[in-house]
Amino acid sequence: MADTIxxxxxxxxxxxxxxxxxxxxxxTMHYCPGCGHGTTHQILAEVxxxxxxxENTIGITPVGCSVFMYNYLNIDMQEAAxxxxxxxxxxxxxxxxxxxxxxxxxxGDLAAIGTAETIxxxxxxxxxxxxxxxxxxxxxxxxxxxxxTIVGMKSSTxxxxxxxxxxGNPLKMTDIVxxxxxxxxxxxxxxxKPGNVRKMKKAIHKAFEYQKKKKGTCFIEVVSNCPSGWRxxxxxSNKWMEENMLPFYPLGDFKVPEE
Amino acid sequence: xxxELRLMKGNEAFAEAVIRAGTDAYFGYPITPQSEVLEYLTxxxxxxxxxxxxxxxxxxxxxxxxxxxxxxxxxxxxxSSSSPGISLKQEGIxxxxxxxxxxxxxxxxxxxxxxxxxxPSQSDYFQATKGGGHGDYKLIxxxxxxxxxxxxxxxxxFELAFxxxxxxxILSDGAIGQMMEKVWFNPQKKRSGELQPWATTGKTxxxxxxxxxxxxxxxxxxxxFNLKLQKKYREMKEKEVRYETFQxxxxxxxxxxxxxxxxxxxxxxQMGREEGIKVGLLRPITLFPFPSKEINExxxxxxxxxxxxxxxxxxxxxxxxxxxxxxxxxxxGRMGGIIPTPEEVVENLKAKIIGG
Numbered sequence: 001m002a003d004t005i006x007x008x009x010x011x012x013x014x015x016x017x018x019x020x021x022x023x024x025x026x027x028t029m030h031y032c033p034g035c036g037h038g039t040t041h042q043i044l045a046e047v048x049x050x051x052x053x054x055e056n057t058i059g060i061t062p063v064g065c066s067v068f069m070y071n072y073l074n075i076d077m078q079e080a081a082x083x084x085x086x087x088x089x090x091x092x093x094x095x096x097x098x099x100x101x102x103x104x105x106x107x108g109d110l111a112a113i114g115t116a117e118t119i120x121x122x123x124x125x126x127x128x129x130x131x132x133x134x135x136x137x138x139x140x141x142x143x144x145x146x147x148x149t150i151v152g153m154k155s156s157t158x159x160x161x162x163x164x165x166x167x168g169n170p171l172k173m174t175d176i177v178x179x180x181x182x183x184x185x186x187x188x189x190x191x192x193k194p195g196n197v198r199k200m201k202k203a204i205h206k207a208f209e210y211q212k213k214k215k216g217t218c219f220i221e222v223v224s225n226c227p228s229g230w231r232x233x234x235x236x237s238n239k240w241m242e243e244n245m246l247p248f249y250p251l252g253d254f255k256v257p258e259e
Numbered sequence: 260x261x262x263e264l265r266l267m268k269g270n271e272a273f274a275e276a277v278i279r280a281g282t283d284a285y286f287g288y289p290i291t292p293q294s295e296v297l298e299y300l301t302x303x304x305x306x307x308x309x310x311x312x313x314x315x316x317x318x319x320x321x322x323x324x325x326x327x328x329x330x331x332x333x334x335x336x337x338x339s340s341s342s343p344g345i346s347l348k349q350e351g352i353x354x355x356x357x358x359x360x361x362x363x364x365x366x367x368x369x370x371x372x373x374x375x376x377x378x379p380s381q382s383d384y385f386q387a388t389k390g391g392g393h394g395d396y397k398l399i400x401x402x403x404x405x406x407x408x409x410x411x412x413x414x415x416x417f418e419l420a421f422x423x424x425x426x427x428x429i430l431s432d433g434a435i436g437q438m439m440e441k442v443w444f445n446p447q448k449k450r451s452g453e454l455q456p457w458a459t460t461g462k463t464x465x466x467x468x469x470x471x472x473x474x475x476x477x478x479x480x481x482x483x484f485n486l487k488l489q490k491k492y493r494e495m496k497e498k499e500v501r502y503e504t505f506q507x508x509x510x511x512x513x514x515x516x517x518x519x520x521x522x523x524x525x526x527x528x529q530m531g532r533e534e535g536i537k538v539g540l541l542r543p544i545t546l547f548p549f550p551s552k553e554i555n556e557x558x559x560x561x562x563x564x565x566x567x568x569x570x571x572x573x574x575x576x577x578x579x580x581x582x583x584x585x586x587x588x589x590x591x592g593r594m595g596g597i598i599p600t601p602e603e604v605v606e607n608l609k610a611k612i613i614g615g
Contacts (some may be wrong), residue, residue, distance in 0.1 A: 056461045060328070070470045076459035078331045079472035080324065081354050087321040088328030092459070094312045095284055095334050099461055117324070120317035 021045035023054050027071045034234020036224030037065060039191040040133065040200070041072050044104075047204045048075065057100040058092055060085040062114075064106035065139040083114025086121035089128040100211055102129040107148040108138045111173045115147075118173065125182025125216035129207045132173065132219065135226040136245060143229035147171040150248050155229070170248070174221040178254035184216035186255035190223045190246070192238045215257065223249045263444045269409040270295035270436040272444075273339070273365060273429075276410035278305045280417060281448035283334035284312035286325035288344060291377045292433040293367035296339045309450055319344040323351030323364075330360035331471035333458030335417055335451070339365035341433070342383050343374060345391075352426055353392030356488075357473025361420035363413070364398075364428045367436035370569075370596035378596025379433030379519055384573035387430045388547045395485055397492045399427040399499065400546040402517040406440035414445070419499060423491055424457075430546060432569065434519040434598060492548075501544035502553055506532070510539030512612055513557055515578050516567040517543050519598060524567050527604035538608065546574070551581035558585040563612035567604055568592040587612060 009015055023045035031037045048057055054075055061069040063082035070077035080088045085103035093101040110118050110132050121128065137155055138144040144157040148170050152161040162170070178186040185207055189200040200222065207218035223245050225237040232240060267275065274296045277285060285305075287297040297315060305311035312329075316322035322338045329336035340348060345366045355362055366387065370380035387400045399419045401412045409431060416427040454460055462468040475481045506528055507513070516524040521542040531538045541557060543550050558564065563586050566575040572590035579588045591607035593599045 055463050058332075058459050058461065067474065070468075070472065074462065074468055076462045076469045077471070078328060078459055079358075079470070079474055080327070081350055084320070084324035084327070084351070087316070087324035088331070090314070090321075091284060091286065091312075091325035091328035091336070092332055094314065095329050095332055095336075096460065116317055117321050120321065 021049050023049045023074050025072055025074050029072060030068060031065065032228045034225065034227045034237060035065075036135065036191050036222065037133065039197060040131070040222055040224070041069060043191065043197060043201045044131070044204055045073055047201060047208065051205070051208055053100050053208065056098065057102070060088045060092070060101070060103045062103070062105040062109035064109050066104055066106060066133065067140070069104055083109050083112070084117055085109070086114065086117040086126070086128070086130060090121055090124070090126045093126055093128050097127070097214075100208055102131060104131045105133070106139070107132070107134045107136065107146040111147040111171050118177065119180070122177045122217045122219060123180045123182045125184070127211050127214050127216065129204075129211055129218045129220070132221045133224050134221055134249065135224040135229070137226045137229040139226045139229045143226070148173075150244060153244070172249070174219065174254055177217075177219050182216050183219055183255055184257060185210050185218040187219075187253045188221040188223060188249060188251050190241075190251055192225065192241060196251070210257070221249070223251065261446065265442055265444065266439055267406060267442055268295055268437060268439050269403075269406045269431065270367065271299045272406045272410040272442045273413060274299035274303070275444060276413040277337065278303060278308060278311060279444055279447050280414050281309065281335065281450045282311055282337060282417075283450055284314070284329045284336045286314050286316050286322040286329070286336070286338050288316050288319050288322050288340065290341045290344045292369060292379075292436050293339050293341045293365065295436070296365065309447070311450065319347035320351065323348035326362050327351055327355050327358070327360065330355060330362040331358065331459050333453075333455030333460065337363035337365070339367070341367045341369045342371050342380070345383065345386070349386075349392035352398070353394055353396065354473050355426045356396035356398070357394060358471050359424040360426070360471065361417070361424055362426050363416045363420060364426060366428060366430050368430065368432040370594065376596040377433065379569060379598060380594070380596055381432055381518060381520060381569040382571070382573070382594065383430065384546065384568070384570060387428050388549070388577070396488060397495075397547050399423065399425055399495065400430050401427065402430050402544060402546050403435055404518050404521045404542065406435070406438065406442045409435060410442050410444060423495060425491065430518070432519050433596070496548040499545060500548045500550050500553070502550040503542045503544060505540040505542065507539035507541065507557065509537050510560065511562050512536065512538040512608060513561040513564045514538060514540045514567055514604070514608070515543070515554065515564055515574070516540065517546060517574070520567045520569055523599055523601055524604060526601035527567075527608070530601050531605050531608065534605070536605075536608070536613065549577050549581070551577065554578055554581040555583065555585075558582045561586065563587040563589070565604075565608050565612050566590045567599060569598060570594060
């Protein structure tokens with residue numbers, strides 16, 4: 001067993017391969033096993049730590065599964081009414097232009113009830129970062145159809161699958177905001193594989209750098225999973241996401257600055 | 260700098276007073292009869308005068324949520340609207356009350372329900388004084404009856420809002436907002452820049468993180484929080500009641516009216532006294548907290564009370580609660596944007612109280 005490593009060796013600093021970010025609190029997360037929220041929180045915290053902006057960052061949480069994000073990040077945060085996070089962020093950034101301001105919103109929050117706030121904040125080019133978690137479902141309320149639920153996808157309010165003739169079409173918000181003059185950097189990422197996690201982290205890094213330079217709105221969609229809402233195991237949900245969500249929501253940049 | 264005298268509309272006087280109070284930000288959306296507030300603020304370039312932020316939002320809903328965000332940073336922020344717009348803001352107002360944030364909301368009331376009319380009304384009294392949105396909460400509500408008070412109440416409202424960490428509303432109406440009068444302004448104040456210990460201004464190493472929220476899923480803690488709010492409202496009732504009396508010393512009858520109705524009532528009192536009717540006026544300045552104790556005391560002196568309101572009779576319920584059956588209390592009002600005449604008030608006083 002020459003390849004094994006003892007406990008004593010594991011805790012040696014030179015063997016450290018991963019640690020919890022200092023910007024994360026010691027609170028146990030309420031997220032379901034396998035959910036993408038936890039990973040995204042961790043990456044965001046790492047970037048805030050690496051950029052040294054913990055004292056100057058203000059986050060806005062949505063209504064949805066990530067409503068309690070303020071329990072997990074050790075920064076000042078405000079909890080918005082459903083869909084209104086970009087309105088809060090607009091005011092906070094305009095009143096304190098030197099702070100870093102981000103919103104963290106789910107698909108129901110951002111693409112249904114908060115569509116107006118999203119579009120207009122992006123169109124005004126508010127110097128904020130919007131992180132948009134798209135798992136195609138209302139997780140917190142028990143798995144109802146979201147504006148992003150793909151055609152044929154089952155949810156508690158589309159028990160026979162989303163039927164366009166009855167429920168209309170899924171909405172591609174990221175495609176829309178990329179067309180607006182106020183957005184500077186628009187990208188769609190995921191966090192279901194290590195490579196994707198690294199890309200996502202790079203995207204958040206870029207977005208905060210652009211915010212520092214007051215370039216306009218940065219918008220990062222994260223195509224994510226919802227094992228509980230989709231009634232799948234974490235592994236099944238990631239596979240389903242790859243096979244069904246990603247063909248409709250392809251990953252990649254929509255708008256990148258010319259550098 | 261000395262005080263300055265100007266001739267202005269109520270809405271413009273409010274906007275000028277907002278800049279002079281050292282306000283940090285205004286977020287609004289156009290609606291008649293209060294659009295002059297946003298128009299005046301954009302024309303005056305307060306970003307050059309004081310660095311104040313002025314932004315026309317995409318909706319009333321966005322505007323009140325911008326207020327929520329700014330208030331959470333401990334800044335002096337406000338919005339203004341008229342009745343249908345204020346209805347849209349109720350969700351945000353409830354969140355602001357639930358998160359215990361200070362802010363100012365101006366309602367230049369027009370007739371309703373629905374799209375209603377653009378003429379003056381007082382039919383939003385219930386909405387302003389009983390909460391308005393969901394949950395058990397109260398706003399501090401100030402009712403101006405002149406252009407001067409449209410200006411003066413800006414600083415008073417902010418002072419009370421920050422003292423209690425509670426949203427304050429100035430409940431005006433289309434007549435006070437649109438009419439022109441002389442108004443004295445205080446000199447320009449600087450924006451304070453003061454950091455509130457509870458505000459989200461960036462978590463420095465010397466303090467715990469600040470979280471602005473109205474959410475607590477634990478019912479026991481949520482009840483304790485509600486009890487704390489109720490205690491705050493009781494304290495307001497003890498300390499912040501404001502009102503004015505007019506010719507009450509020898510009064511045998513009493514009118515209770517606020518805002519535009521109180522101006523009509525003053526004229527009615529003059530006409531009534533010419534006919535030998537000894538009638539006085541109590542004008543509540545704070546509609547919440549309501550001058551219940553003062554009205555109850557006057558009920559020992561007068562034989563009957565008539566409330567005059569531009570509504571179907573809303574404040575009359577609070578007057579009846581205050582009087583608690585001691586003497587007759589009746590209501591006279593006009594609706595839909597009609598302002599009552601002094602003659603009508605005297606007639607109704609005779610018919611409903613004196614002759615009754």
